[in-house]
Amino acid sequence: MAKISRRALLIGGGATVAAGTTAAVYGEELSRLYWRLPGVDKQRTEGEVDHPGVRWIAASRGNLRYANRPSDYRIDRIVIHVTQGSFATTLRVFRDPLHAAATHYVIRAKDGHIAQMARELDVAFHAGNRDYNERSVGIEHEGFVDKPSSFTDVMYRSSAKLSADICRRYEIPVDREHIVGHVEIPGTDHTDPGPHWDWDRYMRLVREAADSRESA
Numbered sequence: 001m002a003k004i005s006r007r008a009l010l011i012g013g014g015a016t017v018a019a020g021t022t023a024a025v026y027g028e029e030l031s032r033l034y035w036r037l038p039g040v041d042k043q044r045t046e047g048e049v050d051h052p053g054v055r056w057i058a059a060s061r062g063n064l065r066y067a068n069r070p071s072d073y074r075i076d077r078i079v080i081h082v083t084q085g086s087f088a089t090t091l092r093v094f095r096d097p098l099h100a101a102a103t104h105y106v107i108r109a110k111d112g113h114i115a116q117m118a119r120e121l122d123v124a125f126h127a128g129n130r131d132y133n134e135r136s137v138g139i140e141h142e143g144f145v146d147k148p149s150s151f152t153d154v155m156y157r158s159s160a161k162l163s164a165d166i167c168r169r170y171e172i173p174v175d176r177e178h179i180v181g182h183v184e185i186p187g188t189d190h191t192d193p194g195p196h197w198d199w200d201r202y203m204r205l206v207r208e209a210a211d212s213r214e215s216a
Contacts, residue, residue, distance in 0.1 A: 042068050042071075048119070050119060050169075051114070051116065051162055057116070059094040059095060059102035059118050060094070060102070062098070063118075064125060065122060074170075075137060075172070077180060079126065079136045080141070080197070082182075082197070090106050090140060090142065091106060101125045102138075103118070103138035104117065104118045104120055104124050105138070107140065109151075112159075124138055126182075127185045128182075128187065129187050129188065132185050141159060141193065146196070147196070151196060160206045160208070161209045163179060167179075168213060181193050
């Protein structure tokens with residue numbers, strides 16, 4: 001069978017638009033799927049986010065690697081982090097190319113506000129383990145591991161909704177095997193989220209958020 005070039009395929013898909021409604025729908029579907037071809041990057045829109053209501057604040061390109069997840073790497077984990085610093089400081093550090101690390105999301109303690117700093121399709125350097133970086137989404141929480149007051153109710157709930165949404169989109173089971181702490185990553189020397197992070201409470205909130213979406 002003769003090989004069809006990507007250019008010919010795209011031109012052919014575009015040409016069908018003039019053929020009527022059915023062809024137009026086909027062409028639109030093709031335009032959404034063309035990035036699945038080898039060597040083709042997904043379309044990107046500056047400032048686009050993956051979760052409703054979050055604010056886009058881009059991390060430095062030096063702290064992540066462009067990818068096409070989940071097409072090139074399956075996403076099957078969420079990693080929970082604690083900043084060991086303020087929300088503002090964390091944003092500043094992740095925008096510094098010399099830091100060489102960033103998470104996908106950072107959540108503010110006082111109101112649960114979320115900043116997205118890397119697209120989920122990209123590999124953020126957050127886990128200290130290449131395999132886990134490639135397969136996971138990292139969520140940073142403002143606070144300190146030795147201060148229980150860091151972990152506010154509004155932050156738990158905001159994070160739980162985010163995790164439930166990520167699990168839904170990538171079909172990740174809502175359990176402790178797939179939602180893990182940074183301390184649990186093989187080879188890491190980090191201790192977060194620490195002994196004051198209430199895993200039972202958090203997982204209950206994630207399940208409630210996931211169930212509410214399913215019943216909506």
